[in-house]
Every structure is written in structure tokens, then in C-alpha cells.
Amino acid sequence: MALIEISNLHVSVEGKEILKGIDLFINAGEVHAIMGPNGSGKSTLSYVLSGREGYEVTQGSISLSGEDLLAMEPDARARAGIFLAFQYPLEIPGVATSTFLKTALNAKRRAQGLDEIDAMEFLNLVKGKMKELEISTDMIKRPLNVGFSGGEKKRAEVLQMSLLEPQFAILDETDSGLDIDALKVVSDGVNALRGPERSFLVITHYQRLLNYIVPDFVHVLVGGRIVESGGKELAEMLEAEGYARFENTKAA
Amino acid sequence: MAATQQTIAAVQETEKYKYGWQTEIESDLAPKGLSEDIVRFISAKKEDPEWMLEWRLKAYKMWLTQADQEPSWAKLDFPKIDYQDAYYYAAPKLGDAPESLDEVDPKLRETYDKLGIPLLEQEMLAGVAVDAVFDSVSVATTYKKKLNEMGVIFCSISEAIKEHPDLVKKYMGTVVPYSDNFFATLNSAVFTDGSFVYIPKGLRCPMELSTYFRINEKNTGQFERTLIIADEGSHVSYLEGCTAPQRDENQLHAAVVELIALDDAEIKYSTVQNWYPGDENGKGGIYNFVTKRAACRGKNSKVTWTQVETGSAITWKYPSCILQGDNSVGEFYSVAITNNHQQADTGTKMIHLGKNTRSKIIAKGISAGQSNSTYRGLVRIQPKADGARNFTQCDSLLIGNKCGAHTVPYIESRNPTALTEHEATTSKISDDQMFYCQQRGMNPEEAVSLIVNGFCKEVLQTLPMEFAVEAQKLVGISLEGSVG
Numbered sequence: 146m147a148l149i150e151i152s153n154l155h156v157s158v159e160g161k162e163i164l165k166g167i168d169l170f171i172n173a174g175e176v177h178a179i180m181g182p183n184g185s186g187k188s189t190l191s192y193v194l195s196g197r198e199g200y201e202v203t204q205g206s207i208s209l210s211g212e213d214l215l216a217m218e219p220d221a222r223a224r225a226g227i228f229l230a231f232q233y234p235l236e237i238p239g240v241a242t243s244t245f246l247k248t249a250l251n252a253k254r255r256a257q258g259l260d261e262i263d264a265m266e267f268l269n270l271v272k273g274k275m276k277e278l279e280i281s282t283d284m285i286k287r288p289l290n291v292g293f294s295g296g297e298k299k300r301a302e303v304l305q306m307s308l309l310e311p312q313f314a315i316l317d318e319t320d321s322g323l324d325i326d327a328l329k330v331v332s333d334g335v336n337a338l339r340g341p342e343r344s345f346l347v348i349t350h351y352q353r354l355l356n357y358i359v360p361d362f363v364h365v366l367v368g369g370r371i372v373e374s375g376g377k378e379l380a381e382m383l384e385a386e387g388y389a390r391f392e393n394t395k396a397a
Numbered sequence: 398m399a400a401t402q403q404t405i406a407a408v409q410e411t412e413k414y415k416y417g418w419q420t421e422i423e424s425d426l427a428p429k430g431l432s433e434d435i436v437r438f439i440s441a442k443k444e445d446p447e448w449m450l451e452w453r454l455k456a457y458k459m460w461l462t463q464a465d466q467e468p469s470w471a472k473l474d475f476p477k478i479d480y481q482d483a484y485y486y487a488a489p490k491l492g493d494a495p496e497s498l499d500e501v502d503p504k505l506r507e508t509y510d511k512l513g514i515p516l517l518e519q520e521m522l523a524g525v526a527v528d529a530v531f532d533s534v535s536v537a538t539t540y541k542k543k544l545n546e547m548g549v550i551f552c553s554i555s556e557a558i559k560e561h562p563d564l565v566k567k568y569m570g571t572v573v574p575y576s577d578n579f580f581a582t583l584n585s586a587v588f589t590d591g592s593f594v595y596i597p598k599g600l601r602c603p604m605e606l607s608t609y610f611r612i613n614e615k616n617t618g619q620f621e622r623t624l625i626i627a628d629e630g631s632h633v634s635y636l637e638g639c640t641a642p643q644r645d646e647n648q649l650h651a652a653v654v655e656l657i658a659l660d661d662a663e664i665k666y667s668t669v670q671n672w673y674p675g676d677e678n679g680k681g682g683i684y685n686f687v688t689k690r691a692a693c694r695g696k697n698s699k700v701t702w703t704q705v706e707t708g709s710a711i712t713w714k715y716p717s718c719i720l721q722g723d724n725s726v727g728e729f730y731s732v733a734i735t736n737n738h739q740q741a742d743t744g745t746k747m748i749h750l751g752k753n754t755r756s757k758i759i760a761k762g763i764s765a766g767q768s769n770s771t772y773r774g775l776v777r778i779q780p781k782a783d784g785a786r787n788f789t790q791c792d793s794l795l796i797g798n799k800c801g802a803h804t805v806p807y808i809e810s811r812n813p814t815a816l817t818e819h820e821a822t823t824s825k826i827s828d829d830q831m832f833y834c835q836q837r838g839m840n841p842e843e844a845v846s847l848i849v850n851g852f853c854k855e856v857l858q859t860l861p862m863e864f865a866v867e868a869q870k871l872v873g874i875s876l877e878g879s880v881g
Binding site: 195196197198218219220222223224228229231234235237238239240244245248249252253256288305309 | 834835838839854
């Protein structure tokens with residue numbers, strides 16, 4: 146049994162079909178990349194996996210370790226190990242980043258039957274992770290994402306991911322808005338989390354990110370369908386040739 | 398367990414309105430209704446001196462002349478109150494007045510234990526001195542002796558009238574005269590208990606003083622009166638908490654609080670108001686009509702009001718500052734949360750009289766369910782208040798689409814050197830914010846509580862530590878069921 150099994154998935158948004166029959170199996174420990182032009186349904190896939198409202202599954206199924214993922218509320222999915230690194234992380238005014246992180250961590254610990262984390266233990270844990278991600282420690286005192294630069298927001302997403310240790314992480318255009326140095330730090334953070342138990346779905350428009358987070362599989366999403374799958378060399382080919390070839394396939 | 402932890406633990410256990418139980422205790426009730434005889438009855442029960450009775454009667458006569466004229470300018474909708482259909486005096490039967498805390502009726506002690514209020518003096522470490530008011534009577538004041546040694550007077554107002562008549566006569570009614578408004582006039586006639594505090598010159602009161610008000614008896618109004626005087630150069634922090642049992646009928650609470658700060662004195666007055674708000678259909682709940690006002694009488698004096706209002710079916714409350722002394726400062730920090738069918742019309746008045754007086758208003762209103770929350774505030778700068786400054790910030794947060802938030806600021810400046818600033822925002826908790834929090838594993842109620850606490854942070858952080866924790870939990874509890 147694969148960790149994530151997506152079968153014949155059709156999804157509509159406001160009555161318009163965006164995903165038109167996706168099949169995707171992701172085993173534990175694998176990194177899959179989804180590439181595709183704008184409007185191909187990449188973000189829709191990430192939202193339907195994480196349970197955002199407004200995405201109607203008209204056909205097909207998604208399971209997580211054999212459990213029906215679509216029957217679960219978004220917070221239950223998160224506690225079961227699904228993590229979405231947002232393309233546009235939300236601002237939560239007045240809520241210190243540390244408070245947010247602690248609340249999220251404790252929600253997960255409760256679900257696992259663990260006690261809430263001790264304040265000192267938490268602080269040491271976060272500080273260690275921040276150091277790895279080259280995040281200045283004053284950031285955790287600031288309200289979450291408020292006034293953060295693009296790079297800070299993405300680092301904060303990876304910080305949350307590394308703290309919550311998900312089973313399955315979706316990175317939605319995590320490279321957008323990052324300069325090359327930030328891209329490297331963020332990628333190092335993600336790579337540090339790779340392991341035999343954890344899987345990733347890396348959604349990106351550009352091949353650049355995949356130089357740093359090297360995928361096991363690459364899928365090309367065009368017009369709501371996976372039109373080709375392959376190894377990391379597929380991404381390199383796309384970088385050279387663009388999506389034009391697949392656009393034509395779709396039209397045909 | 399230390400008192401603070403006890404309070405926190407008590408709050409943590411809370412589901413919905415946890416203070417909705419009642420104590421089975423025999424009460425001494427005055428006959429129902431309001432008349433001159435009742436005023437005399439209360440006065441006799443309180444063993445008032447003659448001057449106090451006269452004051453009550455003057456107020457009662459004035460109230461009679463306006464009996465049909467409840468203030469109607471607030472954005473509040475409620476059926477006419479029948480003032481003859483309530484009891485104006487209810488006292489737990491105690492036998493003789495307790496000489497010491499050990500003699501307080503165990504049932505009352507149990508009540509306050511349940512509320513998490515430490516009445517035992519062994520709770521020294523808690524550092525909070527408590528005056529507990531049960532229906533109409535103050536049942537115990539802790540730490541009295543220790544405070545007395547420092548010259549602090551902290552007792553029930555009834556006791557102060559008897560033991561410290563000069564202080565009471567000198568100050569009572571000087572900030573909120575008996576003729577002030579309908580509810581203050583009613584209170585002046587029938588007030589039954591409340592707290593009295595006097596801080597002597599130059600003393601920084603080493604512990605937080607606290608009053609806990611509890612309405613227990615059915616159909617009873619609670620009319621307490623609190624008077625706090627901070628003499629020159631003194632400093633005091635005072636906390637007030639309130640609860641009531643869950644009842645189907647509405648109960649009236651009309652309190653008066655007067656604060657007086659002399660030269661260089663500072664008073665910090667914090668309230669967490671959690672009177673029973675009624676059920677989810679709007680049945681029952683407390684009608685809270687309260688007049689709170691401070692006089693910054695001396696130069697460089699300062700008064701800070703912080704309130705967290707989560708309870709009551711109706712809240713009508715405007716803690717205000719009269720800034721008489723030059724360089725005096727008034728601050729008002731407020732969080733008002735309404736859910737289900739609650740209505741709150743609350744705010745402040747900052748009256749600048751002295752030179753270089755400054756005021757700051759931070760008001761946060763959160764509306765959920767089908768409730769309505771209104772900020773109503775007045776900033777008035779009088780001609781002599783050269784260099785006066787005011788900063789006002791009113792933020793409203795809406796949860797769902799059936800509730801309302803309203804902001805009604807009045808600014809009157811009669812001095813060209815004065816500066817006033819007003820900022821207001823209205824926002825909604827966005828679906829995106831909710832999704833983001835849920836994607837991190839928080840359930841919807843946790844997410845709302847976190848976002849709302851962030852919204853109120855500026856106000857909550859002005860509360861004393863032990864109250865801040867309680868208030869944060871209350872914020873979450875009072876919004877339960879507001880997201881579906």
C-alpha cells in the first residue's frame with residue numbers, strides 16, 4: 146500500500162472541472178515533483194489534498210495509508226500527517242510566531258496522546274531548528290508572517306514543517322519569490338527532512354528548485370491531467386523545451 | 398494549590414458557562430419591589446448612619462421623578478424592566494456577623510472555592526487580597542490585618558460607612574453624584590454592598606486588591622458600590638471579577654464605581670466580567686448597567702481601566718476619566734466579546750480639563766452569532782486643557798455574517814492646541830486564516846481562539862498576569878459554537 150493513493154481524481158471549482166482524472170501513487174520515502182504551466186491545476190491538487198473548502202471532488206478517491214482522506218476535516222488531515230507549505234502564507238496579526246508554533250505542535254501532540262510540550266523544551270527545540278534554517282531568533286517574537294519578507298515567510302513555512310514532522314509534505318511553489326541564497330537555505334531545510342518514512346510532493350513551475358530538491362519522480366500536469374511521468378531528467382527536458390509540446394498534446 | 402493556579406484550573410475545566418450553578422443557602426430577602434420603605438429597610442439592615450439614609454432617600458425621590466426614563470440612546474434592545482418585580486436586598490443568613498474568616502458559613506466558602514477565589518489567609522503567596530460580595534452582602538475580606546498595618550483600608554463599603562465615615566462622606570458621590578444618571582440614581586438609593594479602598598500617601602500597595610461579585614439569589618438585583626481613593630503618590634492595582642448562576646429570567650446589575658487619584662497617584666482597575674450571558678436563544682442573562690468613573694484629581698495622576706467583557710445579556714458600561722490635574726493620564730483598554738444574542742454598548746469618556754492631559758483608548762470588539770457590539774466613546778477637550786492629547790483606536794472583528802459591529806466616536810475639542818487621533822478598523826476572520834490554522838492541526842475553535850487572542854493582545858497584555866491567563870481562556874470559551 147502506498148502512503149498516498151490518488152485514483153481517477155476529478156475536482157471542480159465553482160462548477161468548472163479543473164482536475165480531470167488524476168492517478169498518482171506516492172510511496173513512503175519518495176519525492177515527487179509536479180510541474181506544469183499556469184492554470185494547469187497544480188495548486189488545486191495541493192488544496193484538495195489538504196482539504197480546503199470550495200474544491201468539489203466529483204469522482205475518484207484519495208487515501209492516506211489506506212484511510213479515506215476525503216472524509217477527514219482539514220485539521221484532522223493535518224494531525225494525521227499532511228502538511229501544506231503555502232505559496233502565500235497567511236498573516237495572523239497579534240499572534241507571536243512562537244505562540245502559533247506551540248499551539249500547532251500541541252494540537253498534534255494531543256492527537257498522539259502526548260502531554261503538551263514544556264515551555265523550555267519547546268524553546269530549545271525551536272531555536273535549534275531556526276539555527277539550521279538561518280532564521281534570526283527575534284522572528285519568533287514577531288506576529289506570524291506580519292511584515293515578513295517573501296524569503297522569511299517561506300523559511301517560516303519550512304520551520305513549521307520541520308517542527309511538525311509530517312508524513313507527507315506538499316510544497317506549493319515554495320521557490321516563488323526566493324532569491325538564490327534563500328532558495329538554497331530552504332532546500333537544505335527540506336532535504337534535511339527527507340527520510341524513508343516521509344514523502345514529498347513538490348509543486349513548481351520551474352526546474353530550478355529541483356536542482357536543489359532532487360525528485361525521484363517528475364509528473365507533468367497540463368489541463369488537469371498528468372500527461373507524462375518520468376525521472377528527474379524529465380524536468381531538465383522541460384526546462385530546455387518548455388510546455389509547448391504538451392499544450393499541443395492537449396489540443397489534439 | 399496556589400490561588401492563581403486554582404483560578405486557571407477552574408477556568409480550564411470550563412465548558413460553556415461553568416458558573417451557572419447556584420448555592421442552596423437560606424437568604425434574608427427584603428419584600429419584592431421598590432418603595433421608600435424598602436430603601437429604609439435596606440438602610441436599617443446596613444445599619445446606616447442618618448446621613449447615609451438621607452442620601453439614599455434623596456436619590457430614591459429623584460429616581461421616582463424619572464422612573465420611566467431609562468436612558469434609551471444606546472444601541473440596545475430589551476423589553477421594559479419592571480423595577481417592582483425584583484428583590485433589592487438578599488443576604489445569606491449568617492447569624493451574627495463573622496468575626497474572622499473561620500466563621501464564614503462553610504457553604505459560602507464552598508461557593509467561592511468553586512469559583513477559585515482564595516478566601517483563606519493561608520493563601521498568602523497568592524498575593525491577592527479579596528473582598529467577596531455574595532448577592533447584597535460582603536462576606537469576607539482577606540488580608541485585612543496585614544493591609545491595615547500599612548495603612549491601607551480595604552473593606553466592604555458598609556463597613557467603611559460605619560468605620561470611616563469621614564473618608565466616605567468626603568469622597569462618595571463626588572465622581573458619580575446620585576443624580577448622575579438613571580441607573581446611578583437607582584444604585585444610590587438601594588446599593589447594598591461593594592468594596593472600599595483607601596491607599597495612604599506614598600504607599601505602593603504591595604498586593605493586588607480584588608473583589609469577586611456573585612449574584613446567587615433568584616430575581617435579585619445586585620447594586621454594589623465601590624469607592625477607591627489613592628492618596629498622594631500612592632499606587633494600587635485592583636481587580637474585579639463577576640459571575641452569576643444560570644437562570645431563565647433576566648437579572649439586573651446596576652453598579653457604581655468611583656475612583657479618585659490625588660497628586661502623583663496611580664490606580665489600575667481591571668475587570669473580567671463574566672456574568673451569565675443567557676442561553677444560545679437569548680433567554681435569560683444579566684442586564685449589566687454600570688457607571689464607572691475616575692477622577693484624576695491631582696497633578697500627574699493616572700488611571701488605567703482595563704476591561705474584558707464576555708458575559709451579560711446586555712452590557713451598558715462606559716468607564717471614564719475626568720482629567721482634572723495637570724499632566725494627568727487616563728487610559729481605557731477594552732475587549733468586548735458578544736456571541737449568540739448578547740448586546741454590548743460600551744466605551745469610555747475622556748474629559749480633559751487640566752493642561753497637558755493625555756488619554757489613550759484601545760477598544761477591541763468581537764461579535765459572533767447574532768450579537769451586536771457597539772463602541773461608544775467621547776473625547777472632550779475643555780478650553781483650559783492646553784496641550785491635551787488623545788489617541789483612540791477602535792477595532793472590530795466579525796465572526797460569521799449575522800452579527801453587527803458599530804463604532805460611535807464623539808470628539809469635542811474646545812482648545813486649538815489639543816491633538817486628537819482616531820483610528821478604526823473592521824475586519825472579519827477570513828476563511829483563508831481559518832484554513833491556514835486548521836492545516837496546522839488546530840480545530841476550528843482553537844483557531845478562532847488563537848486569532849481572536851491575537852486581535853485582543855494589546856489589551857490583554859495590560860492585565861495583571863493571573864487575570865491575563867484567565868481572560869485568554871475566557872476569550873476562547875465565550876466564542877464556543879461561533880464557527881460551524
